[in-house]
Amino acid sequence: MTVSTVPISASAYPFGAGGGDVGNLVRTLDWAATSLGAIETWPQSLRTAVGIVLHSPVPIVLLWGEDGIMIYNDAYSVFAGGRHPRLLGSKVREGWSEIADFNDNVMRVGLAGGTLAYKDQELTLDRFGAPERVWMNLDYSPVLDDAGRPAGVVAIVVETTERVLAERRLRESEAIARENVERVHLALAAGAIIGTWVWELPTNRFTVDEGFARNFGLDPALGREGFSLQQVVETVHPDDKPGLIKAIETVVAQGGAYAHQYRVRRDDGSYHWIEANGRVDYAPDGTPLRFPGVLLDVDERRAVEAERDRANADLRALTQTLEQRVTERSAELMIAEEALRQSQKMEAVGQLTGGLAHDFNNLLTGISGSLELLQTRMSQGRLTELDRYINAAQGASKRAAALTHRLLAFSRRQTLDPKPTDVNRLIAGMEELIRRTIGPEITLEVVGASGLWSALVDPSQLENALLNLCINARDAMPNGGRITIETANKWLDDRAAKERDLEPGQYLSLCVTDTGTGMPPDVIAKAFEPFFTTKPIGQGTGLGLSMIYGFVRQSGGQVRIYSEVGDGTTMCLYLPRHYGPAEKADAVPDLSGAPRAEQGQTVLIVDDEPTVRMLVTEVLEDLGYTAIEAADGATGLKVLRSDVRIDLLVTDVGLPGGMNGRQMADAGRVVRPGLKVMFITGYAENAIVGNGHLEPGMAVLTKPFVMEALASRIKDLIADP
Known part of the structure; x- marks a missing residue:
């Protein structure tokens, strides 16, 4: 937008002279650069509206056309603050970008011939270089063109921020005063x-x-x-x-x-x-x-409290004797109850890990057998067959790692790590595990929607949630039955979203349905409460839903229960659609293509497992890094506090000697503020690495890992500014 350097007589415009400083700007602005076109071509309706706006003493802005081109007066320029005069001739959506949605609604209603009025409307505007909360009285009315159709919207803007804040302070002061007076009156009366x-x-x-x-x-x-x-x-x-x-x-x-x-x-x-x-x-x-x-x-109250304490002490002395007698008499009952509780706790874990142990033993056989044959073929000089056994051992190792991660997910010890996830593929990968867990007397049916959208969730946590739902469904069918796992794409309009306490939009649904006993309404109302269980003692594990509910809500979704007594239960997880493809399974990379170090780059490796230190050190040295080893946190911290060059710290999370990897890294950053840190761990425990929220310059790599992946992550982390 440019301002003409050729002055134009005010009499050339139907809205005439006057209108203050903004009026002069309107007459000299290069309107041809806007969708309104040159000012000489404006329709009479627009010229008339501009004249009314410019000569009004109250803050008024005219929003003309589909884009809502802004033309306002001197009073409105004061309200606009530091955004004046940039707002003049701009599109309202771009001029007030922080409230674009609000103004979109204003234009939609106004251009349809409707009016809007707001009293003490709260908005957050950036008028003076920083966001501020403001309150305004706003009145919007349509402006008709020469043919009598709505062509723009005129807005009267009266800021009420000072009055609103003053009234709030007054109400708060009055409330405090009333409360204090009431307290004094009550105290005096008593x-x-x-x-x-x-x-x-x-x-x-x-x-x-x-x-x-x-x-x-x-x-x-x-x-x-x-x-x-x-x-x-x-x-x-x-x-x-x-x-x-x-x-x-x-x-x-x-x-x-x-x-x-x-x-x-x-x-x-x-x-x-x-x-x-x-x-x-x-x-x-x-x-x-x-x-x-x-x-x-408070003298009497203190005396009563002292007497109460003496009575409590006497009661405790009596209770200790009584408890001892009761404990002796009920020892067998307590042992039996403890055995029952332990049996309930181990019921689900036993069914889960039984199948995993079977698979893990098969994989260990594949790994050890491949290594044994690899050694034999090397001694025989038959080197052409080595790749076959190496690939077999690597494939079995990768599948063993996946099983270990699934166990960690079930015990809730994985760091929260949302990823674009193909839920159908996730269910397919768990189907055999679920079948082993629920047992042969229950039929499992999986109905995956074609063209299913992806979701941004932690895959391990979603696997954990799905497994828990299937275990709950199994416990609700003591005599057998059917479990159906079903996925679908859902468009939730305003009504459907409100029913589920969600924002309108696109969601992926994952539902688990059983043919079991169902739940009455009072149980459904409590189902998401912590420690609540629907299962009586001795009848299944009764795993709570509060953890599932928390995970889904944290992921931006919702959990809903649909159930009737005797007709089974459907548990549905609604997850927001992720606009983008799901992550593909990682291919096994080749270490020969790993990025090499720049000259002098040094990595400190801290791990209490000698084999891990040896492997990581050899890989890094082959790639040109200088590697320094330490077996515990205290030794690693001593190196960090020296003047040795350290470009990156690679450390296990769990270390011996009273100092874990996160504590050592934090202490090291005191003397080396820019220290880059790569945590390598078998757990990725939330509390140690920061509840899944690492500081800049930190990353986590979960064991077991591919050596090329370690080298690439190290290179990227060192290069990251």
């Missing part, structure tokens, strides 16, 4: 308040009422004249005086509510417990001014 004080902080003058003076052993006649702080605390019990003075100093310095219990001496020399409650008032510049408060008599 006889709980035994004295009041006001401490003028700049003059150190305590004015107190008669009750305060009497309880502190002071002269009531001097209460109105005032005491110093030193005089007031003189009668406080010596053991309580240091704590009282510290509490007073803290509240004066930091503000907030004040409440403290201590003992004071009466005129007769006896001590009694009181509680002082107050609050410090400050000047506008933050200087503490007044400290008013009340005294409460």
Whole structure:
């Protein structure tokens, strides 16, 4: 947008002279560069509307055409702040990009001939270089063209931010005042308040009422004249005086509510417990001014509490003897109950790991057998057949790693790692595992939708959720039945999304249906509560749904239960569609193609397993890196605190000696702020690596890993600025 350097007479425009500074800008702006075209070609309806806007004393903006080209007046330019004059002649969606959706709705309604009105509408605008919350009264009306059709929208904008905030502060102050008054009235009526004080902080003058003076052993006649702080605390019990003075100093310095219990001496020399409650008032510049408060008599309450403590001690002594007798008499019952609980806990795990152990033994046979034949063929000099056994061992190792990861997922020890996931492929990979888990008396049917969208989820957590749902379905069918796993693409409109507490849009559904006993409404209402189980003792594991619910909600989705007693249950997971392809299975890369190090690049390897250190060191040295080894966190930290060049730390998470890999890395970053870190671990425990949220310059690689993948990740991490 450019401004013409040739002045044009104001009389040449139907909206005439005037209109202030913005009026002059409108007359000189290069409108031909906008969708409105040169100003001489404007229709009469537009010219008339512009004249009304420019000469109005209230903030008005005209949004003309489908793009909502903005033309406003001087009053609106003040509201626009630092965005003026860039807004003039701009499209409203681009001019106010942070509220583009709001203005899209305004244009849609206005160009359809409708009106809109908002009172104290809250919006977040960036008018002066930073986002700010503002409130406005907004009135929108359509503007008709020469043919009588809506061609634009005129908006009257009155900012009410100061009034809204002032009213909020007033309401909050009134609420606090009412609450305080009610508390004082209740306390006075109950006889709980035994004295009041006001401490003028700049003059150190305590004015107190008669009750305060009497309880502190002071002269009531001097209460109105005032005491110093030193005089007031003189009668406080010596053991309580240091704590009282510290509490007073803290509240004066930091503000907030004040409440403290201590003992004071009466005129007769006896001590009694009181509680002082107050609050410090400050000047506008933050200087503490007044400290008013009340005294409460807590002597009787403290005596009751002391008596209660003595009674509790006697009861505990009696209970210990009684518990010992009860424990001895019920030892056999407790052992039986513990055995039953252990049986329930191991029921699902046993069925799960039984099948995995069978597969794992087969894979170990394939690995050890391939290595044995590899050694034999090398001794025979038959080197042409080596690739066959190497490929077999690598394939079996990769499948064994996948089984191990599935066990970790079931025990919830995997780091949350969302990936674009093909859910149909995930179910197919788990189908055999699920069949072994639910047993032969239950039929499993899988109905995968063709053309299923991908979802951005943690595949391991989704596998865990699916397995838990199938176990719950199995437990609901003690006499056998059918489990159906079904996927589908779902378009949720406003009504359907509202029913599921989701935003309208596209979702992938994963449903598990059983033909079991079903759930009554009161059980459905509690099903997602932590530790809730639908299974009585001795009848299945009753695995809770709260973990599944938390995972799905964290992934942006929802879980819904559809069930009737006697007619089975359907558990549906709704996951947001991921716009993009799912990740493909990784091909086994060739170490010969791994990126080589630049000269002098040094990697510190910390792992308590010598074999892992040896393999990683040899691979890195073959690629040109200088490798330094350490067997524990303390030794690794000693290297990091030296002046040796370290481009990257590669460390296991679980290390011996009291310092894990994350702790060592954090300590190393104190002396090397830019240290890059690669965690290699068999667990990827959430609490150690940061609950799945690593700091910049950190990455995780899960064991077992392909050596080329390690080399590539190291190269990328070192090169990442």
